[in-house]
Amino acid sequence: MTNSTFRAFLLAAGAGSLVLAGPAVPTSRADAQGAVATISAADKAQGAKAHPQLLAEFGGAVTGPQATYVEGIGKTIAFQSGLGNARSDFTVTLLNSPVNNAFAIPGGYVYVTRQLTVLMNNEAELAGVLGHEVGHVAARHSQKRESAATRNTILGVLGSVLAGAVLGNSALGQLGQKIFSTGSQLLTLKYSRGQESEADALGVTYLKRAGYDPRAMGTVLRSLAAQTALDAQLTGSTDKVPEWASTHPDPASRVTAALALAGPNPRGMSNRDLFLTRIDGLTYGDDPKQGVVDGRKFTHPGFRLSFQAPQGFYLVNGTRSVSISGQSGKGEMSTAPYSGNLDAYVRSVFAGLSDQQRIAPDDVRTTTVNGIPAAYGTSRVNTSDGARDVVVFAYAWGPGQAFHFTTISAAGQASAFDPMFSSMRRITIGEAGAVRARRLMVVTVKKGDTLQSLARRMAYDDRPLDRFLVLNAMDAKAALVPGSRVKLIVY
Structure with a gap:
């Protein structure tokens, strides 16, 4: 909760449109390199107007070398979509938000939170998440929503979930939404099952075109599913809070489908060490x-x-x-x-x-x-x-x-x-x-280190081992290799 921004807002998201001069998704690298599609001036104007409001809603933009790195990866993957001058037409922002989320709005504006970035384990996963969001733009999903209510409004999802849990389908639903939507940092565009699956598939396609390991889409979805499950256990909640990974279809089927799309002999770079070096030091959890x-x-x-x-x-x-x-x-x-x-x-x-x-x-x-x-x-x-x-x-x-x-x-x-x-x-x-921020620290595994000894360095008293395993996409039987690098959350 910031000191200055408390007013609620509803943001029109789907009123503009992408004017496509060719296929929405190019079928070859040659197509991707040509100007087969453009983002309309109306969409650019709409996105430019919404952008500062979204920054205020999601804690502002992270600045510095970490944000520059994320922006560069986002523009590279956006180029694979074939949308006009993708490198210059897309605006990619690393948000100062403690929620696992990523989204895009018309006009070529793509966002990913620092929390979700820290959960990733390599550059290919970052490219996959950003590619998924670019895919929503390229496939014109905001223009294909089934109802005016979902087509024209971006809503904080947590608010509607809480309202529904208490108020049910009653005439007081608006009350619940008014009460709770202002507190949410979760945002989704309420895409359909088919649209989410299509965006996953486009993300995998873009990964392949950019030379990344296409399995990254499946592995990041798997990490998100694990984090969502751990969060539910930590809070004792049975509510399924919608996040980027747990929209439809269910996370397990999305992981399976994304890994299948990678093909039987997937190849490509992951750039794990570079990724860990570039994101080291990001704030994790709440910003004081x-x-x-x-x-x-x-x-x-x-x-x-x-x-x-x-x-x-x-x-x-x-x-x-x-x-x-x-x-x-x-x-x-x-x-x-x-x-x-x-x-x-x-x-x-x-x-x-x-x-x-x-x-x-x-x-x-x-x-x-x-x-x-x-x-x-x-x-x-x-x-x-x-x-x-x-x-x-x-x-x-x-x-x-x-x-x-x-x-x-x-x-x-x-x-x-x-x-x-x-x-x-x-x-x-x-x-x-005495209130301090937690942050990501990348460390090199030394001889004698164990999962338990590294987990004890985590800045948490409750279930530090489980947190460490999810953060690093490991299981309890994982073997640590001296000289390899892992992530910790510390003060």
Whole structure:
């Protein structure tokens, strides 16, 4: 969660179109080298307008040599698509986001997060992921969506998933989306099964044309599936949070299909050592400038703020808010314009929850939490799945600054969030200064190193070995070779 960007937005993504002067996917290297397709001026204008909004939504762009390296690989793989002057027409951005994700929008704008980049193990995997996204552009998938709703809107997926989990298919779905979509850093264009498979296939094709090992598409999908499974185990969640690897079709079938597309005798470069050298030092997980999630605890050193989710809940940090999820309810912590009147603040948050029906608290009560002036209100709303309690709990943080929780739970279960409401506190300067970012460190395996000894160097107390194995695409029986290089996450 950043200090300055909290407003929600919906971004038109599919209104423009690619004007193709030839086949969408060239069939030979000669075709790829010719100007067989162009990105329209309208698409370029649309992408240029959306680009700064997306940067704000996803934590901004990483700068420096690591970003330059990712950009170069992206432009190289985009050239294989045959889209006009691909090297100059495509804008490739490494995003400062702690979510495993990659996406593209019309106009030749392609994005990959630093989190997903760190999960990769060679340059061919990076090229495969970027090639998949270029494939969506080349195949005009944004123009082929089945409904206007999915064609014209990019949505934070986590919000809709949380809303659906609590609210079901009810008229209050808009409320859930309003509450949760602002906290999400996950983004997908809701492509169909066929479109995702086609983009995988195009990614493999581009890998072959560029001289990369075409198996990389399958191996990176396998790593993503493993990371998604580990994340679910770490949070105790049964929710399948949509990420780049777990959209349709299911991850296992995508891995199998991608490896089959590589062919019986795949050849090509992987550039593992170069890749590891170039990405060494990338931030991993939350950037302290956006606040840090550590288990059930969230700390923002800039705001000198901390709170803890209740037992059985887990947190997902977003650019504008922090999402809270558990089986007995969902919520988010965010902020809104504050005039100095907490009563008016709480009522304004309720008023902004739904465009379809008026939602207002029964009353607004004032209290004090750890010396912080606070106010809260509750509203019971009937849905097709039963009554739901919506709570807004706000804190006066300073002149012109307030924060609030918004929660949804089954009627009578709102008290599950009481420990969280009472945990909000100001932290000391010392506590704020102690918040550190985790980062990637590439190390050379030495004689005597074991999986366990290397895992103990990971900056995690919970399941460091499992984290190490997933990070390096290894299993528990992997043999370490002295002189080889592996990835660690350290402070």
